[in-house]
Amino acid sequence: MSVKIPSDVDREDRLVAGLTARQLGILAATGLLLYGLWQAIGDLVPTPVFLGVAGPLMTAVVIAVVFRRDGISLDRWLLAAARHVGSPRRRVHAPEGIPAAPAWATGHASTGRARDAHATQAASPLELPVTGMTDAGVIDLGHDGLAAVAACSTVNFALRTPAEQDALVAAFGRYLHSLSAPAQLLIRVQRIDLTDQIVSLRRRAAALPHPALERAALGHADFLSGLSREADLLQRQVLLVVREPAGSALPIPPPGLLGALRARRRAPIDHQRRQAAEARLSRRLAEAASLLSAAGITVTPLTVGQATAVLAHASDPDGVAAPVGALAAPDDVITTAASRDDPPGDAAPSHDADPSEDTSGEPLLEQFRERYAR
Known part of the structure; x- marks a missing residue:
């Protein structure tokens, strides 16, 4: 039937x-x-x-x-x-409170006259659903629990025979029947920038063992450059998001409905509940990888850097996708090259900064002032 x-x-x-x-x-x-x-x-x-x-x-x-x-x-x-x-247009992440804007941002210090309407607009606190991330790439959603994200490969369904299509549908149906907790399939489309690949091709072309290979590499770099100028390049990514509730006893909420909702969202998760939820997420991703492999789909859990890149792009969906390898983990310590004025004993080790870049604070201060004024 x-x-x-x-x-x-x-x-x-x-x-x-x-x-x-x-x-x-x-x-x-x-x-x-x-x-x-x-x-x-x-x-x-x-x-x-x-x-x-x-x-x-x-x-x-x-x-x-x-x-x-x-x-x-x-x-x-x-x-x-x-x-x-x-709703306010300026939102900042400030759990400790939003300080008053400096005089140079709100107007002239002598006259008190505002520069424009955008500069005088008050900032409001930004409340994000994500409160942290573990070393394994598990996303902490506060009282809503924990979530894990995995990348899924795709299958060309239209080119399969009717029997193969029925087998793929049956394999995917078995995974759906196995679900006992919330799960989401998310298809993301984002713009990509091929500048790094083009520069790498041109730089390494001269080291190729044959002139014909060098010409082919340079020709491919020219093709990618023209493609980037003529079209808006996009890439598609399929993500599997699984979530596990892991709430704990709530503290006494502040008065008012809004305060109660905020307290419920920010309620901490018990350590034992967190560990149990992380174990369930890992087991569910393993089960998904096993069941979806019958449909030719490979499920790969995202690392902490990859999960951070997904969240960063979700906050700016119109931006260009940043390379995952260049992103630091949320708890990583980021260092810069020591200034020439610093004493040798206080120089901090650096492995990410470019020595050719100016590390003085004045250009950074100017950039911050321009961004804040806009």
Whole structure:
């Protein structure tokens, strides 16, 4: 027996005339409000005048409820737009509190006149769902538990025979049936920069053993350069995200609903619960790798540097993907080359800094001032 499964499983149920319970509730509430208003002022206002006001209002509500934009109804879209306009544009991660902006950023120290509207806009605290990351690449989500991310290879489904396609679907179905905790398949598309590859090709071309190989390497570098100029290069990545709850007893929350929600989000995780959740995440990724291997899919858990790169790109989805190897882990100590004015005994070892770069603090201060002013 075959059963049809709808493709959009999250679609709301339609009750009357293709409308959901939420849409019917909004329309009914608007109609009752206008009817009550008519009963209250019907003797004072002529009927054509009332209809001239109530008709456009009811039409606007129907349009906002029925029509959709970007996959959501217009009323929700307008509400999200209003929240976006009213929310602050500058957010900083400052658990200790946000200090007052310096005089050079808010305006002239002598006159007190502001430079522009963007410079005087107050900063607000940035509350991220991620509170930390372990050495194994496990992401700490506070009271929401822990999460682990793994990269998945892809399979060309269209080129397979019908029998092979059935086998792939069956293998993927076995993995879905094995799930007992939250999991997510995330497909990310990001822009890439081939500058490092092009520079490496040109630098190593002269060391090739034959002139023909050198010409081929330089020709390929020219091809990549032209491709980068003519097109917006993208890369696709499929990620498997598994999550495990690992909450502990909550402290007494501050007064108010918002304070309670913040305390719940920032509640610490017990060490034993954390270790148990990490063990379950590791076991679930191993089970996923075993079950999905039958479908030709390779599941590779991300390292701490790779997971950090994924989170960094999620914060700036329009930016260019940074090379994973150049990112430091969240708890790594980053050092720079010692300045020539420092005494020899205080020089710190450096393995990441470029000796040719200027390590004085003045250029960095100027860059910080420009960014803060913008």
